[in-house]
Every structure is written in structure tokens, then in C-alpha cells.
Amino acid sequence: MANRVAIVGIGQTTHSGRRPYVNDGELIYDAVTRALEDAGLTINDMEAVMAGNMDMFEGHHLNDAMLNLYSGAAGRPGFKMNTGGTVGTMTAIQGWYHIASGLYDVCLVIGWEKHDEGPATPAISTITDPAVDRHFLVGAIGGLATVSVAYMQRSGCKLEHAAMVRANASQAAHRNPMAHMREIYSVEDVMKARMVMYPLNLLMCCPTSLGATAMVLASESKAKKICKKPVWMKDHVTVHVEYGGAQFGIGEKRWTSHMEAGAKLFKRNHITKPMQETQVFEMYDPFAFAIPMWLEDFLVCEPNEGWKLIEKGALKLEGEYPVSPSGGVLCTNSIGDSAILRVAEAALQLRQPIRRCTLHQLYRRLRHT
């Protein structure tokens, strides 16, 4: 049986589009310092340090090694995660494993991105085979646009619903002082934005942001001494996807990694009505169709119901089931930091809820790869 793991310290930088006056190490240092302050600990209390970022994006190999003076990893165990958009959650999960296993009691986990230092889109495209489909991917946005078109086709969701999602996100981000795009947009504003990659217009895509987030994780015995309001990381599921037709329901029943993750997570936590048994969902929502589509795919709501929940206003900040009350990735996308920020924001929601919400409520989270 795994030991319980809590989040006891949270630190993030402000997020923005360009900060030419700092380097990536300085971002890490700021986030780490804030997380340590929040936990009331020093770097010497950290038994291991986990780092998450994508080497290709800023053009350094082993940048965690180069930047270990900023993170505090020098002289400590721990390792680097190098997945894509998921990297931040994967890094938090590595911290979880190290504590759940009993190996360490206190772990520092960090994710960061200095998005203004290089073009992420060609770097992302290198996930595909150079001989085959690399030319036809056009970064993450190409893939996200294709799933959006397919979602509209099968569910009846319209562009206007994506615009509602982005308008809701802008309201949430406006109240989050650490978010990148904090302007309020109406549905009409979003609909008028210039098209980038049909069906995604500029506001329906996540921005290119920079920032860093760090968290201190601790075992149960330490957590209660460190912090009055530890937030427990109850469970996590990771699923790898097959690149093929299954996600479009070609030749077989539609199947995605989200569905597999949602089914496993809810089953082993005995959750049968996710929208009633959980109160908030902080989603990695990098494009406006993500919220309705992935709520369905994570089995939080019924198929083809996601956009109807948007239409009813149920997913707004003040709605019955707020999704991404931080403003989400739609308003702040510092990629290497985006996913760990979701974990941090979910934890912040449980510490200082936007609405009635019991503090002992367990933190549950879904991520996909």
C-alpha cells in the first residue's frame, strides 16, 4: 500500500508572453523560493528534486543539469521529466512516487517554460516520424484542430460553443493575478478573432506564455507538521495512446486515452457520478473545444453533453461544476509549467475555494498523455 502524499508548498511566477529581462533559471528560482516560503521550509529540507521541461523548446539538452543551481537540485537526487504538455503533471507524479514508495519524506517538484526563447511549434512537430507525417502535423495545434473538427461533426458542438468556453475562461483568468491573458472577452469578441488553424481562431488557441511553478510534496507524517492545510494527492492515472483511427471511431468503437484514464480513476476511487462527487475540475485545456470534448472523454459527463453544459453555463466560475477556475491553459500556456500549474491550481482551489467546499475534500485529478 502506497504512503499518502500531500502538497504542502506551492509557488508560481507571474505568467506573461515575454520577459526579456529574465532568463529561464531566474524563473525557476522565483517559483522554488515561493514554494519553499509557502511551506516554511528551506532548500536543505528537500530530500529530492524533480524537474520537468522539454529540452527541444528552449534548445538546451539536459537543461535541468545546467539550471540546477536555480532549482536547488545540485547535490540532491531526483531526475528530469521530458514528456510534452503533460510534463508538469508527470513531474508532480514522480515526486508522488518517491514519497509514496517511502524512499523520501519531502520532495521538490518544478516545471517551467521560457516560451519566448524559441519556437515551440517546430519542436513539437518533431514528435512525429520525420520520414512520414512530420510535415503534416504543424505542431500541437494541427492535431488539436483535427480532433475539434471531428468533435463538432459527431457531437453537434458549434464554433459558438468554443467561443463561450473562451469567454468563460477570460472571466476566470481576469480574477487570477498570476494568469497571462487576463483580458475579458465576450463571445462576440472571440468569434471575431482571426482564424489560425480552422476551426481554431487565435482566441480559441492557448497563448505562448512563460513561467514556472514549484511544489513541495511531503509524506503524511511530515505534512501534518509542515502545514495546517495539506492537500492530498489521492490518485493519478497515465495512459499512452495508439496513433491510429480509434480516437475517431474508425473500424471500432471510439476509444481514447482519456476514456481509459477516466474509467480507471473513477472505478478505483468508487466514483459513479463525477459531477456530483467532485466539485471542480482543473483541466489541461489547450484549445477551446477541449473542455466540452474532454469532459465527455474523461467520462465526467455523457457523450455529446459537454457543449450542452457550456450552453447552460454549468461550467462557469459560478456554475454548478466549474472547470478550470484559474482560467486554464486557454489563458496561460507556459508548456513545461502548464500541467504542474493545473495540479497547483487544483490544490489552491481546495485550500481557498472559490465557493463552499470542504477542506478535507480530496484532490482528484485527471491528466492524459
Add this chain to the structure above:
Amino acid sequence: MKEKVQEELIYINKTMKIPYKWRTGEVWGEFFRELKENGIIYANQCPTCGRAFCLPKDVCTRDHTRCTDRSKWIPVGPKGTLVTYFMAEQSFLLPTTGEMLKIPFAVGIILLDGATVILQHQLEETDEEKIKIFMRVEAVIKPKAERKGNIFDIVHFKTITE
């Protein structure tokens, strides 16, 4: 957080040009040889589950079976059905060429007739109004003299009516 210094500091501007030579392996090598020499698009079949892969797969994702048995390969397409698509209306830097993408650039996810998995390739049609999900498309293959044994031996997929 309040920033004290807001002006830009010194930065290093650098473009990295790094040469690579990627080997295609047995299955892809054979797929591209057939495309180049005979202008035929092949799917390789998994001997365990029977799925026909186009684009081909070295190993079946579901059962971890090697799919190199050449006698199990079947010609697929060149006609197929559009499953979904995207259309770039803003240009992006391409890692394949180091150049900016020429827009508009429409890419389709296509299921070739006879295949059980999808491939992704350029669509000839770039008028968004004229692209319909489940419309029929056909691969336009370059004349033999121009074929090089790579994915661009398929120029694009054109819309067809049947």
C-alpha cells in the same frame, strides 16, 4: 510580482542547423520502395489481429507483433474517405524544411479503402466550404520519373465524386 527592471537585456540570437540521417527500417523502406517503383500504396497486416496498417507499422500497437511478413501486405487506396482535417490559415515554421508553411494548408486524416488505420496527408482543396467530413478523396501520385521514395511521392489528396 513587481519587476524592477523592465528593459530588455543582452540576448544571444542563434539559429541551430543540425544534420540528421534517419533510417526508415524494414517496413518503411519496403513501403517507400513500392511507392517509388510501382506507384502503389501498401498496407502491412498484423499476423495476429489482422489489422491493415496504412500508414504501415513496424509493430502492432495492440499485440506487439512484428508486422514484417511481406506476403501479408495488401495494396490499399488510392481512394479513401476523409475522417477529419485542419486548415492552417496562419503560417508556422516547419521542422522538415526550416521554412515557413505556405498557407492555406489543409491536411486530412484519411482512411484509405482497404486499410484499418488512418494516414495524414495534404488535401488539394483549401476552400473550407468545400471540405466535408466523409467526402471521398484520392491520392495523386507523382509520375515515376519524379518519384524519390518518400512521402511526397504522394502529391496530395484530391476530392473525387463517385
